[in-house]
Amino acid sequence: MTPIQAATSAETEAIEEMLTVSGYSKTAINYYINKPHMGQIPDADIISEMTGTCGDTMGIYIKMDNGVVGDAKYQVMGCAGAISAAMAVVDLIKGKDLDFARSIDDGTVYKVLQEIPVKKHHCIQLAVKTLHKALDTHRLQRSA
Numbered sequence: 001m002t003p004i005q006a007a008t009s010a011e012t013e014a015i016e017e018m019l020t021v022s023g024y025s026k027t028a029i030n031y032y033i034n035k036p037h038m039g040q041i042p043d044a045d046i047i048s049e050m051t052g053t054c055g056d057t058m059g060i061y062i063k064m065d066n067g068v069v070g071d072a073k074y075q076v077m078g079c080a081g082a083i084s085a086a087m088a089v090v091d092l093i094k095g096k097d098l099d100f101a102r103s104i105d106d107g108t109v110y111k112v113l114q115e116i117p118v119k120k121h122h123c124i125q126l127a128v129k130t131l132h133k134a135l136d137t138h139r140l141q142r143s144a
């Protein structure tokens with residue numbers, strides 16, 4: 001199997017250009033290229049997974065620290081919209097309590113991303129729904 005290689009700067013520039021033309025803001029593009037919160041947290045306290053109607057899948061991993069989100073990551077098998085939205089969600093919830101995390105909606109994430117193509121707005125919904133599902137499951141488990 002061929003190892004995955006990092007994109008060259010020329011390839012990265014080509015991706016940036018393509019996404020800019022498609023209607024992604026610089027912020028959304030940076031989230032997609034750098035993927036600052038992509039991965040898993042092995043000892044996460046809250047985990048959930050969701051598949052969108054498009055077939056893209058993502059999982060969220062949240063590690064709590066003294067009543068607030070200490071760390072969070074998303075594992076995303078999906079498009080640039082899904083990845084940028086998921087990364088933005090993590091920046092929104094880190095250091096915040098779960099009530100604040102539950103209050104995040106599509107509009108909150110869209111404001112952070114500033115601009116993504118209209119046909120990609122459902123990708124934001126997938127990131128938010130995955131977060132909400134994780135928080136709802138966690139709440140149910142704690143009240144059981």
Ligand code: FES
Pocket residue numbers: 052054055056078079080081082120122123126
């Ligand atoms: Fe499926 Fe973006 S196309 S989440």
